[in-house]
Amino acid sequence: MVVTEANFDGLVGPTHNYAGLSWGNVASRHHARNSSNPRQAALQGLDKMKALADLGLVQGVLAPQERPDLATLRRLGFGGTDAEVLDKAYREAPALLAACCSASSMWTANAATVSPSADTADGRLHFTPANLINKFHRSLEHEVTGRILRRVFADERYFHHHAALPAHDDLGDEGAANHTRLYDDQGRGLELFVYGRSAHQPDAPAPQRYPARQTLEASRAVARLHGLGEHNTAFIQQNPAVIDRGVFHNDVIAVGNGNVLFYHQQAFLDTQAMQDELIRKLPDAGLHFIEVSDKDVPVADAVKSYLFNTQLVTLAPGHMALIAPTECADTPNVSAYLTRLTTLGTPVQEVRFMDVKQSMQNGGGPACLRLRVAMNEAELAAVNPACLMTDELHGRLSQWVNRHYRDRLSPDDLRDPALLTESRTALDELTRILNLGSVYPFQR
Numbered sequence: 001m002v003v004t005e006a007n008f009d010g011l012v013g014p015t016h017n018y019a020g021l022s023w024g025n026v027a028s029r030h031h032a033r034n035s036s037n038p039r040q041a042a043l044q045g046l047d048k049m050k051a052l053a054d055l056g057l058v059q060g061v062l063a064p065q066e067r068p069d070l071a072t073l074r075r076l077g078f079g080g081t082d083a084e085v086l087d088k089a090y091r092e093a094p095a096l097l098a099a100c101c102s103a104s105s106m107w108t109a110n111a112a113t114v115s116p117s118a119d120t121a122d123g124r125l126h127f128t129p130a131n132l133i134n135k136f137h138r139s140l141e142h143e144v145t146g147r148i149l150r151r152v153f154a155d156e157r158y159f160h161h162h163a164a165l166p167a168h169d170d171l172g173d174e175g176a177a178n179h180t181r182l183y184d185d186q187g188r189g190l191e192l193f194v195y196g197r198s199a200h201q202p203d204a205p206a207p208q209r210y211p212a213r214q215t216l217e218a219s220r221a222v223a224r225l226h227g228l229g230e231h232n233t234a235f236i237q238q239n240p241a242v243i244d245r246g247v248f249h250n251d252v253i254a255v256g257n258g259n260v261l262f263y264h265q266q267a268f269l270d271t272q273a274m275q276d277e278l279i280r281k282l283p284d285a286g287l288h289f290i291e292v293s294d295k296d297v298p299v300a301d302a303v304k305s306y307l308f309n310t311q312l313v314t315l316a317p318g319h320m321a322l323i324a325p326t327e328c329a330d331t332p333n334v335s336a337y338l339t340r341l342t343t344l345g346t347p348v349q350e351v352r353f354m355d356v357k358q359s360m361q362n363g364g365g366p367a368c369l370r371l372r373v374a375m376n377e378a379e380l381a382a383v384n385p386a387c388l389m390t391d392e393l394h395g396r397l398s399q400w401v402n403r404h405y406r407d408r409l410s411p412d413d414l415r416d417p418a419l420l421t422e423s424r425t426a427l428d429e430l431t432r433i434l435n436l437g438s439v440y441p442f443q444r
């Protein structure tokens with residue numbers, strides 16, 4: 001059976017800004033209160049989507065969320081007209097206003113965990129939106145995310161949508177950022193769930209400074225919901241020491257594709273046990289473990305450059321390309337390593353650089369911006385075609401961005417009622433372009 005791995009990227013929303021909301025994510029902290037350029041951010045994202053589509057890959061687009069999130073501000077006690085709600089929140093609780101304005105749904109690696117039908121007990125493709133409860137601004141995403149996913153993957157014969165896990169710290173779930181799938185030539189898959197701590201084993205290793213956003217209990221719950229078994233799952237603990245150095249998701253330090261796992265020496269708590277389990281559970285894949293040493297690339301450089309937040313994509317059998325942010329080319333250790341990587345005799349044979357700086361400055365690289373969905377032909381044919389990237393859609397969305405987005409936004413601009421009107425006008429038009437129906441609260 002032919003299986004196609006599609007990347008669904010998050011379209012950057014009109015309120016993209018730098019609010020320093022993510023403790024543990026060093027780029028977010030570092031760029032807090034800088035001015036952003038939402039128009040450039042969205043165009044950079046669209047250009048990445050087009051570049052991947054031009055490589056012959058199936059590329060989709062997921063709509064952003066409605067921001068500012070007036071409904072949440074009202075739930076928090078800010079009343080009056082929309083303009084009054086924004087003004088009161090700005091004066092009394094600017095951090096809450098910023099959280100309710102974040103365009104963080106752009107990082108669709110955190111939208112959901114997706115299990116292809118080849119792996120699941122009922123033979124359907126399963127989606128569980130991530131509850132993202134570790135960060136307030138991100139915990140506001142899952143409901144509309146679930147609604148958008150249902151409109152893109154609507155056919156219940158093929159697609160099974162779950163609700164997000166219950167909103168408790170014990171079940172912190174960050175979606176595909178901590179999940180990757182390896183597979184062999186026969187399409188037999190092994191889903192790797194990487195977690196930061198175990199809620200039910202409080203004495204087990206855990207980070208001391210920064211939060212572990214994903215728990216083992218959440219990963220196991222998602223695997224159960226998706227009908228996965230011991231044979232096609234592995235639950236691996238992230239090295240808590242690197243979480244404390246800014247690796248807030250596993251996709252900041254490891255990426256997998258096909259029979260390749262590319263990771264830093266310090267990524268996992270027990271690398272040998274991880275390798276043994278993967279080889280035992282996927283014996284025919286001829287797995288390649290590409291481990292980058294501390295000596296070649298210190299953790300700090302990996303975090304700065306996002307060497308592992310790259311997209312590893314298969315362009316032809318046995319031929320993969322690494323889609324890396326331009327920051328990798330600008331970091332000497334990393335650039336030197338990448339020059340060597342393509343000569344090591346692994347399937348990774350080329351590196352392409354993309355400029356997604358606006359997203360990078362909030363800690364989101366190429367891999368954060370995409371949700372992978374592996375589908376067979378019938379499933380792919382059932383996807384909402386208006387959400388699949390073509391030259392025409394790229395042109396249309398670029399025009400839409402140029403018409404509606406500002407080229408400069410500071411945290412103080414978030415109180416501007418005109419921004420609310422601009423965002424709603426833009427999103428209303430977007431739902432027609434992407435044929436999504438009424439997914440936003442303001443449309444209901």
Ligand SMILES: N=C(N)NCCC[C@H](NC(=O)CCC(=O)O)C(=O)O
Binds near residue numbers: 110
């Ligand atoms: N690694 C993956 N898959 N995703 C990256 C998510 C970045 C996001 N940044 C933010 O939410 C910053 C928003 C701000 O500070 O304005 C986060 O920390 O959740």
